[in-house]
Amino acid sequence: MSLRTKLLEAVAARWPALRASRKTRVFSGMAAGLSLVAFGAAGVAPMAPDASDLPVTLVVEELALPDLAAQIDSLRPNARYVAEERVRPGDSLAALLDRLGVRDAEAAGFIRNDAAARALLNLRPGRRVQATVDAEGRLLSVSTLLEGKDDVKRLTIERLAEGFAARELPAAIDTRMEMRSGEIRSSLFAATDAAQVPDAVAMQLVDIFSSEIDFASDLRKGDRFQIVYETQWQDGEAVRTGRVLAAAFQNAGKTYEAIWFGKPGSSEGGYYDLDGSALKKAFLKSPLEFSRVTSGFAMRVHPISGQWKQHKGIDFAAATGTPIRSTADGVVDFAGSQGGYGNVVVVRHGPVYSTAYAHMSRISARRGEKVAQGQVIGFVGTSGWSTGPHLHYEFRVNNDARDPNAIVVPHAPALAGAELHQFRTVAGDMRHRFTLLSPNALQVASR
Numbered sequence: 001m002s003l004r005t006k007l008l009e010a011v012a013a014r015w016p017a018l019r020a021s022r023k024t025r026v027f028s029g030m031a032a033g034l035s036l037v038a039f040g041a042a043g044v045a046p047m048a049p050d051a052s053d054l055p056v057t058l059v060v061e062e063l064a065l066p067d068l069a070a071q072i073d074s075l076r077p078n079a080r081y082v083a084e085e086r087v088r089p090g091d092s093l094a095a096l097l098d099r100l101g102v103r104d105a106e107a108a109g110f111i112r113n114d115a116a117a118r119a120l121l122n123l124r125p126g127r128r129v130q131a132t133v134d135a136e137g138r139l140l141s142v143s144t145l146l147e148g149k150d151d152v153k154r155l156t157i158e159r160l161a162e163g164f165a166a167r168e169l170p171a172a173i174d175t176r177m178e179m180r181s182g183e184i185r186s187s188l189f190a191a192t193d194a195a196q197v198p199d200a201v202a203m204q205l206v207d208i209f210s211s212e213i214d215f216a217s218d219l220r221k222g223d224r225f226q227i228v229y230e231t232q233w234q235d236g237e238a239v240r241t242g243r244v245l246a247a248a249f250q251n252a253g254k255t256y257e258a259i260w261f262g263k264p265g266s267s268e269g270g271y272y273d274l275d276g277s278a279l280k281k282a283f284l285k286s287p288l289e290f291s292r293v294t295s296g297f298a299m300r301v302h303p304i305s306g307q308w309k310q311h312k313g314i315d316f317a318a319a320t321g322t323p324i325r326s327t328a329d330g331v332v333d334f335a336g337s338q339g340g341y342g343n344v345v346v347v348r349h350g351p352v353y354s355t356a357y358a359h360m361s362r363i364s365a366r367r368g369e370k371v372a373q374g375q376v377i378g379f380v381g382t383s384g385w386s387t388g389p390h391l392h393y394e395f396r397v398n399n400d401a402r403d404p405n406a407i408v409v410p411h412a413p414a415l416a417g418a419e420l421h422q423f424r425t426v427a428g429d430m431r432h433r434f435t436l437l438s439p440n441a442l443q444v445a446s447r
């Protein structure tokens with residue numbers, strides 16, 4: 001029964017006189033007033049004649065309303081619905097397909113069992129998935145990007161006449177340059193978050209300046225950074241964050257800059273300051289690994305100058321288990337327990353320099369092992385003569401502990417000749433980008 005019929009039934013029930021004539025059409029001017037009454041309006045305008053005295057001639061005609069449902073049904077066989085969803089943490093294939101509007105056990109079965117299609121089961125959260133379904137929820141196609149180690153591919157699963165097929169095609173990647181700047185108010189990560197800098201880029205920033213800045217203890221409120229990095233895009237989707245091409249960091253009033261320069265005809269490269277001098281020094285400023293996790297509490301406890309002779313090291317307060325890195329390339333000279341040092345690792349860096357890392361909870365390096373700068377050799381603890389978890393770090397020159405901040409350690413070689421010439425072109429472009437990011441940023445560095 002249509003709504004219109006129901007209304008007429010209701011009116012007829014209240015107004016039996018109308019029932020007989022419901023198939024006739026209202027034609028008189030009076031009928032307008034009548035229908036008002038008929039629809040239950042108790043208050044009739046005072047000047048209107050009494051409705052019960054009116055000659056009732058109601059003509060009702062069934063109007064042919066278009067049957068929309070039938071029209072929609074007739075369109076359905078060709079209807080395609082396109083949906084896009086993001087993978088959620090802990091998502092199952094069933095849940096993902098459900099959100100995409102797919103009601104298709106056959107398709108789900110194919111995805112679970114096909115070697116190529118199975119990749120859809122292992123997407124990381126945030127990945128976008130597009131699907132086309134028909135009106136019954138049958139899967140026509142589903143597609144997503146797959147990030148390989150070296151490339152990005154597009155996986156497409158399609159319904160063909162003979163069943164489903166999955167194929168992977170190389171995705172066209174477009175590299176863009178992103179520029180960001182920020183100011184430190186509470187922590188580095190709070191600032192990089194605010195500037196929408198991905199963590200992978202923030203960690204590169206830390207790494208680039210790790211010979212100059214101890215990010216756990218040297219940062220000051222008001223420090224600023226500018227950063228230029230690569231991102232790779234496909235179909236409007238950022239698929240990968242690439243290398244930092246240039247960065248500047250103003251720490252406690254001093255500006256540090258870094259420009260990536262790839263050696264011509266080689267995959268190697270490194271970071272240089274605007275003059276072409278290598279940025280990375282032989283030693284890291286801090287042996288503690290800096291991360292989003294450790295950044296909150298790691299801090300340096302400087303030796304009190306008057307006590308240097310007795311102490312001969314720098315204490316870094318940090319939580320038990322914080323990774324400890326070798327501050328330079330070298331060979332492990334000692335790894336074991338030694339009196340007040342507790343669990344200690346000593347790394348030799350050539351004939352003159354060595355470094356010691358004491359009070360470890362656990363050692364993860366062996367004597368005689370070659371270690372690279374930044375390699376984890378153990379974890380913070382409180383073994384030996386120690387009152388709480390911390391790292392006691394010694395920098396030794398000819399086996400004599402010295403204050404590393406007072407020692408000038410050699411840099412990697414600077415660029416020269418044709419390389420320097422080429423570098424200056426790159427540096428000039430980056431300097432210009434920095435100027436755009438922050439008009440006053442590089443005045444300290446510019447000469």
Ligand SMILES: [Zn+2]
Pocket residue numbers: 311313314315391392393
């Ligand atoms: Zn100490």
